[in-house]
Amino acid sequence: MDILLQEVGYSYAKDTPFEKRALTDVSLHIPSGSYTAIIGHTGSGKSTVLQHLNALLKPTEGSVMIGERKIKAGVKAKNLRDVRRQVGIVFQFPEQQLFDETVLKDIMFGPLNYGVSEEEASRRAHELVDQLGLPPEVLTKSPFDLSGGQMRRVAIAGVLAMEPDVLVLDEPTAGLDPRGRREIMDLFHRLHIEKGLTTVLVTHSMEDAARYADNVAIMHNGRCVVTGEPVEIFSNEEQLRDYRLEPPRSIRLQQKFEEKLGIKLDSISLTEEALAKNIALALSEGRDSE
């Protein structure tokens, strides 16, 4: 499902003394089936853009196309449930939304709201708990008895259980340990491939953006300033620094490596694995030429 933002502007608390402009003239195309990363410095408007993707916020200027549905500034939009079912959002610290008596019921909350049958919802919950690497006995526990990391997984399962076409992730791994981060990010990537989801990742982590995304947008001061492929975006260090970002670790290491040894690697290394491969390749070539 395509999502298209056209000249979107948004002000919080419009017409009050607290009015705060968050977005100015944002145009962004999220193609169906893409994995789009939205990166930017704190306060750049990333999270505000994200809430436009399923009409939780309606633009105060411009329009948002979500699939076939057009949401235009100043026009009252009714019946947004369908849009919200198709676009699932995992908010920052999603464990704050847990409320039900048991984990099972909490995961089933979303699907049941959208008219999925009881058996189907329960089947999805069982499957997701397994996929997210939680032991099956958590299903009967209260979500408040779980550890922070487990709560996070349960909350994510609650969104995935709605089986959205578009999955929007707002810093889904903030506050998790490195291993948990990696596991969850890999899971999202697997789902993206297996189910053909359109994924939007809002993140501070250049490493995650470089590793998973095939389309990157940079937000700066409420504007969407650059979009492009990760290789272009992350190899342009000067531009990144202009927007108070820096290249992912693997690229920084690659630069140092190239500087020290005075050689040029074949390609930009978006991940540590790619860097290792590139270095190995360079070293073996070097040995051959000797």
Add this chain to the structure above:
Amino acid sequence: MMEKMIFGRFIPGDSLIHRMDPRAKISFVFVFIAIVFIANSAETYGILLGFTLLVVFLSKIRLYFLINGLKPVFILLIFTFLLHIFFTREGELLVDIGFIKIYEEGLRQGIFISIRFLVLVFVTSILTLTTSPISITDGIEVLLGPFKRVKLPVHELALMMSISLRFIPTLMDETGKILKAQMARGSDIGSGPVKERIKAVVPLLIPLFVSAFKRAEDLATAMEVRGYRGGEGRTRYRQLNWRLIDSLSLVVLAGLAGILVYFRL
């Protein structure tokens, strides 16, 4: 929706009212509340309303914003107005359509009570809008000082109050956040039959309570860690400072009371 609410919010500013001493403002509001009950006629209520609008004007807070932010209060206001209109059976009969009978006295009372209500809400809102929660607490603590003699835990009361005031906007923001998260999961408080809406409150309230308790616990720990142990011997960083304008405001208030009493006699 939530961001428009103004209960307990403070708008920093530099108006005459902003610069007044919190003790003066608090005393002013309490005396004003008492004075409001002197009014009993069209003239006196008119004076009260005019005076209130003058205060709003001096605070440099836009009237439109104030009215917009107090929308929930207006629902209550209309309700009381209607109650008075329909249930007062005195004076001349003005309207008589079947079971609806509106009497002159009912209309009068309805309007008066509404003005009284409005004036009270406006003036108290102006207090919280122009005074930071911390100044309000300081003011109250000093004003209640004499009651320490009778073992009233003045400092603790003031602290409790400031904490509640401080957390109103935080909880509001949090409500908005959780509301959005649950809306994304298909629960909708804003529409549907009443029964469904009431059901939709549970997924909102439970996370809110959970986080409020967590916050309280964190706050208690943070205070403990920084060596807080009550008001005994605590010195003040912020000094209150009573100026001519503060005395003047109370004189003006006394003048207002005088005028109202004069009209009443």
